[in-house]
Amino acid sequence: MQSIRELKSNFSGPPPASMAAGPDAYLQGSIRMTLEDLELWKTFHEIGTEMIITKPGRRMFPHCKLSLSGLIPCAKYILLVDMVPEDGFRYKWNKEKWEVAGKAEPQPPCRTYLHPDSPALGSHWMKQSVSFLKLKLTNNTLDQHGHIILHSMHRYHPRFHVVQADDLFSVRWSVFQTFTFPETSFTAVTAYQNTKITKLKINHNPFAKGFRDEGTNKKRRANKNPACVEKRAKIPGVLNEDSKDSSSPGFCQSSYDGYNGEEGRLVKRKDEDAVKEERYSPWSAERQQGVRTDSPARTDTRDIYNTEQLVPAPASYQPAHEYRKSPSPSSSVGSSITGSGRSSFEPRVPDIATVPDHDSSKPGPSHCGPQPLPGPQDYSGVLNMTMAQAGKPGVIGHHIYSPYSTEQPLGQWSGPGPAQYPPPHPLTADYTSQAVHHGYHHGNVGEWSQYPLFSYSCW
């Protein structure tokens, strides 16, 4: 098996001609996504971000706010978010630390949140920050509102997909550029475990102002049930002890080597890596090991997964070349960045001709020219990738959830079966076999191959 370093070095050479050339390669590799409020995310990340999940759905805080550049101004794009498990474990909060509490529960129905503005022109996405404020997380596996379903006490990180597509239904012919930000990883909880997180949320979330110390909540806190106070007091570092102990409790050092390894790397990789972009092509019969160009001269450039997920073009389909610089394990927690309030990634891949020309016969202009954007109700909702065929592992049903319309099946989508979380180490037998199943030929597989947004067998 190739070592990580060996794999890394394989990406350092110049791109093959097939990757660098091609008319459709224009700008494909130059999309850049920046995470806003990076400092805030980092603050949470250093403590161990927790996100409340409730039955009716709960917003994230901090919420995902991005800025995009490098898009073709007059081409339409769709922005998607999904949540990827960090690992295959369930956690528990014990004595100010997260500890592994067992194997992860079977994966809930995988849903992808579609940004309500989608599809919109590149100029639209680039002119201002893109906010996923209204994205909600739930633990209700029977949720009908299209919220993203997660398991409590499990770790996840959001994955952002930029798809050049005229509409939701041409997504399948389009290129996915996927970005992840290590700072955005979190533990889904039904009640906050780490009081430092609670305090951070209260201090930064305007909706929680009522719980701030300087607010009118003093009376409320004074009325706290003594029993409850006592109960809470059992946990060291409860309320108002933040200043006393600023060091992150983090995750239990002795519980889970894989995770701790990442945590340990957090410090090492600071100022180094922050964004991972994924480029992958589950549809190509064989995954070609991509090659990256030199990193941009940016001090905040960080390791990334850069994958491009392709769907077969109706006519001319060009095999995808994937770029993967960082072969780090599935957990992306262990990195951070320098930064000035933003975490960004600029793909270091050469442009790749992967987007088939849009059908010119298609009704409605897809590029430059006046084209009023459809109302949010046209597309807003969630792609629901539910497990569909029990007897056919890996095949999932893909549905579009919309608050304004009934469910619309898009077809069958291939994906991992339930309980197929990647192990902490990315190169174990199971993981590799899964990668093989998708036709990936190299060992440098990350979590993306386990959790394809769409898979070739669906199209």
Add this chain to the structure above:
DNA sequence: TCGGCTAGCACGTTTGAAAGGG
């Protein structure tokens, strides 16, 4: 017994309609 989950609560923000003024 214990940890996780949930409903109800109080408090604050957001939002949009209505009212008023220029």
Add this chain to the structure above:
DNA sequence: ACCCTTTCAAACGTGCTAGCCG
């Protein structure tokens, strides 16, 4: 009649809490 600003209430988001449940 139109536009802008202000006001206000409903809707919504938030963490806290007690109690339920497996």
